[in-house]
Amino acid sequence: MGLQYQNILVAIDGSKEADWAFKKAVEITKRNNAKMLLVHVIDTRSFALIEAYDTVIGDRAEKLAKEMLEGYVNQAIESGISNVQYEIEFGSPKIKIPRDLAKKHHSDLIICGATGMNVVERFFIGSVSEHIVRYSPCDVLVVRTEKDFS
Numbered sequence: 001m002g003l004q005y006q007n008i009l010v011a012i013d014g015s016k017e018a019d020w021a022f023k024k025a026v027e028i029t030k031r032n033n034a035k036m037l038l039v040h041v042i043d044t045r046s047f048a049l050i051e052a053y054d055t056v057i058g059d060r061a062e063k064l065a066k067e068m069l070e071g072y073v074n075q076a077i078e079s080g081i082s083n084v085q086y087e088i089e090f091g092s093p094k095i096k097i098p099r100d101l102a103k104k105h106h107s108d109l110i111i112c113g114a115t116g117m118n119v120v121e122r123f124f125i126g127s128v129s130e131h132i133v134r135y136s137p138c139d140v141l142v143v144r145t146e147k148d149f150s
Helices: 016-032 044-049 055-078 093-104 119-125 128-135
Strands: 007-011 035-043 084-091 109-113 139-143
Touching: 007 016, 007 093, 016 035, 016 055, 016 109, 016 139, 035 044, 035 055, 035 093, 055 084, 084 093, 093 109, 093 128, 109 128, 128 139
Parallel strands: 007 035, 007 109, 035 084, 109 139
Antiparallel strands: none
């Protein structure tokens, strides 16, 4: 294992924490002359709560995710990163990111934001970032915002 990262996976979910994680990822990617992969996992578990789920909901979620990720790709390119891609998946983010996407793309670093869940939610279902740290095949950087300390 080298001292430089080559394939950096950045989990993007539209939150302020993910935005901070992206900004840190840009700097780390540039310092390491690495490839950046932005991923967004559309959590299909939330669709089970909607009685009349049809493909319209999934299509809309995918369209919004694509627009969001393309915006991040443009920011990365403007910051000087030449090798940046994105991928959208459906499923559980806490499983897809560490177990599927990181392995598929040979990631050696995952960068994600800390969760905004409260203590009770974390106790019952666990946070996405906690699962990424626990099950990741590589290093993980969990980025906190200033609000995480208040």
